[in-house]
Amino acid sequence: MRRFKVYLGMELRETGAESKALRLVQHYVKRFRSIDYTLHPVDIPGEAAGKGSNLAWAARKLSSNYTMPIRKNVIVTGIDADSHLSSRYFAQISNMHTIYTETAATTLYAAPIIFDRNAHSVNAIVRVADILWCAAGMSGLYSSSVIAPPTSVYSLPLELVDRVGGWDCDSEAIGEDLHMFIKCFFALNGHLTCRTVLSPVSQTNVSGGGNGGFRGALMDMKARYKQAIRHMWGALDSGFALRKASEMWKDRKYTRRAFRPLHKTGRGDSLNGYFPEVQLEAGSELPTDNDAFSDITRDTLKEPHWEHIFYLAHRLFEAHFLPLHMMILVVASTLYTWVTEGGEDPNNLSWIFSTCNVLRPLGLVEVAVYMLIYESYHRVCVRARERDMAQAGLADGMCFSHRSLKQNLIDYFLVPAVALLYGTLPCAQAEISHFWTADLEYAVSKKAVRQRAKSVTVEDVV
Template sequence: MFLITWCSRRAGGLAMAGTIWLTYWVISGERGHQLHGYKQHESIDSLASNAPTNNLVGPSNRVRVFAYYCLLIHLLVAIFPLRSNWALFTITKSLQKMAHIATASRDLDLAHQRRGSSTSLSSAETLTSSRELTSSSCSEAGESDIELSVDSEMTPNMIIHAIVIPNYKEENDTLRETLEVLASHPQARATYDVYLAMEQRETDVENKAMLLVNEFMRRFRSISFTVHPSNIPGELAGKGSNLAWAARQLSQRYTPAQRKDVIVTGIDADSHLLANYFTLVTTMHVAHPRTATTTLYSAPIIFDRNAHNVPAIVRVADIMWSAAGMSGLHEGSYVAPPTSVYSLPLELVDRVGGWDCDSEAIGEDLHMYLKCFFALNGNLTVRTVLSPVSQTNVTGGGRDKGLRGIGMDMKARYKQALRHMWGALDTGYALRKMAEVWRERKHTSRAFRPLHTSPDGSDGYIPQAQLDISNRTGFFSDIVTDTLEGPDYTRIFVLFHRLFEAHFLPVQMTILVIGSTLYLWLVDGAADAPGIGWIFGVCNVLRTLGFIEVGLYLFLYEKFHKICVETREKEMSDAGLTKGMHFSHRAPKKNWIDYFMVPLVATAYGSIPCAQALIWHFWTLDLVYTVSKKVTRQRGKSVSSTPEKKVETMV
């Protein structure tokens, strides 16, 4: 068992080593043939008549395996940007329609006011039921997708949003700005329970939290803070452990009757959410009662605050990162891991035992998604919230510092890329959970208790006999029982494709591009003889097509960015929060350099950090978590100024 666990955690590194070995085997074999005075195709022809047809180690077969694996990897590389483009196109189209509805509603409301009418829009005018304006990505046939797309005041007050903001040594202005944005939402006082998830490692953290709580206590349904202890064995410092502690504390506040209508949302300290984010989540939760407690809600993210103040390579790296998250959010997708910000019902948090805190959970968003996915045998419902979340680009404080400043920003972005790629550990976690699903495939009875009363990480099935005893005796009276559907192997297959795409593909592609180039140079075009030359020709076409598709993504992104910035700016203006707030508008004439950064980004923030993470996993699973600098609202200063902030390390 230890060996299986060890290998699963290093699956990416072992796959990388296997690909390197295959490449070396093919090239060294061809080089040996060259030294003996004949080409690869000649050796194949000469051996073909004598070699058995089932020989799997002959020169012909190893070259064919190498060639067809190259083709597979290139196909996957071409598919990813194609899917991202489709997701971006459909999301942008939906956002445009929602913006038109919002504008028409505001005009109608103004017309009512001019006529002296105190009537507001009716719910029939506010609720829009349409397949064209879908805010859902799921595989459930027959369920219409209903949106509450305009009037956030129509949100049912029965739904409580528990908003957790994990943070560590963040500037007060960063947290205050995020809270001000949340407090500006019309439904904040009625439905928002805000939890500042603080860290004990931070000096004077309780006073810092109390100042913010006192400042905003009248602007939310409630606001409080939790302090995550620094001495819990087996925990790795980071967002996941902070969220896990806060979730267990907030769980105590909600009764069993309330829990089905409590939705937990985890956001970054610098995340700005539009008011309709929670409105849309509420509407989908109410509109789909059958799957309400087994649904995870995720939204696209956009870096629209300081993109104009970071180097182009950093800006494009963040755009590509958002593209990776957006690639699963298209209509009809039923595998859609969230990025940074996501929501899920408290009963689902109860079911899976909350967030994990070990090394494998450093990418807590993907890890929690996997935990929910496998706890439901792959039958997790995912719905897309058509309300992009504003984020800030990573910066090392290098603005206006010339080449040294560019290097500082690039270094800060590389550290974040390494942390993202460290999430390759989640592939091993998924492999072990898949084995668990297979072992328990015949056990459909599941039971769970409120998070604060259950053991850490409990998410297993309870035998029916034990459930019957507990029901007769009243023991564990707060236990909830459920029957799961059988494993959905199609979704599980798609999930592993996405994990391979995220954690294996960058390194595999680089190795095979270098290896195939060396091989073709050695054979000097003779690879046509064994019938595989066409494969390398197709790979060249697919590689070129992939770059074209990424260029198309950047082109489509221009409109998406424009809609998102204008929508956020309008909402912040209505709330009186634009003074000192950052809005990064894109202009194609100024951002033309972004298109030339794609190859550099793919290498510097894809292949290299991925390879480093996979190699380091052979020695350690722990990564020191660093806090990135964030752009904050400037009071009494120029909007374009960027504050200095010391980068701290969580130890």
């Protein structure tokens, strides 16, 4: 643990944020190499409240603590407050960063997620929604995948953060994990290296704060729908990707790049700037340590990787449009067959609908198979976390949610309803809303937490 420097990204708009940060610093200061906190101000022009703007603010502070020679070996990991990472997560990243030296500076590390904290205490519909969300996150993390967007928690080298200018803060970047992935992807002309960390990140299901019963279930479902809207609001990233692809096409002949450390740049600067090739090829010397521009890093990019760009476009379609398009196709095909029933088929289309009638139940069977596989995945993850926390002496007050096929059989029958409620409907609402606004009021969902100690004030600690 002494290798880790922890930065707590606190929001100034949160009541008692500084007191909370000071309490955490005081409690864990001897556990890490260092622990510090930042207070993200309120109402910065051009910023939208959310994880992305908080990360951007904290990243600038941590960037100033590292000199040029060691920046290439600094890995930045963004972690949600409710996430739990095993020590194996960091061990695997350290090994991959050391072994794959050629791509170390251009690699983004992503891990699968698991909802194993309070799944037993939330409504079954909410639980199934998160199980399917878990599947969506894992879908791109297979070993040969070149497009592996992270879900919530991910790691990347500080040098890569410098190259892309840190995290964006506007409304378009509300889904900061995918947004940052796209930003890094196009900054490298599609040559971003993706590596999977085989250490699942433990997370909690959203809770509406109810105390059970019908009313509590409705509160949980409402809270989960708000979260689904926030997820689907990330469809804005499809437009962001199109713009970045257009910029890459225009600048495809210019492969020279120059960038500076994140804290040395102005907020909102584009660090993926060009360094004139004639100046570099004219024999100009690299700046010395005493030079005012000694912190500039120069690099030459590879040609755009169009195959990877095609794969990214396909993934974005799956994530942002397919949930709604599938429902449109199902409804339209049902209406068509109902209207044309008993009539002639001059265009010979009946075989298409007959084939789809077979494929639909097969799709449900595939989901059922995934749910069965998830049972063992969940069991392995929760047992491993329970063992790790017990060995660390932190098991008391922690939540461990165990599953069984008999106990959770209802989950299998709720999949179609959940797909409609938390896939199709929020996707439609978000994309229709984007016709007139890109802004979404960001509200942090209520999550299960450990039993908290008594709050203290700043004066109590200082």
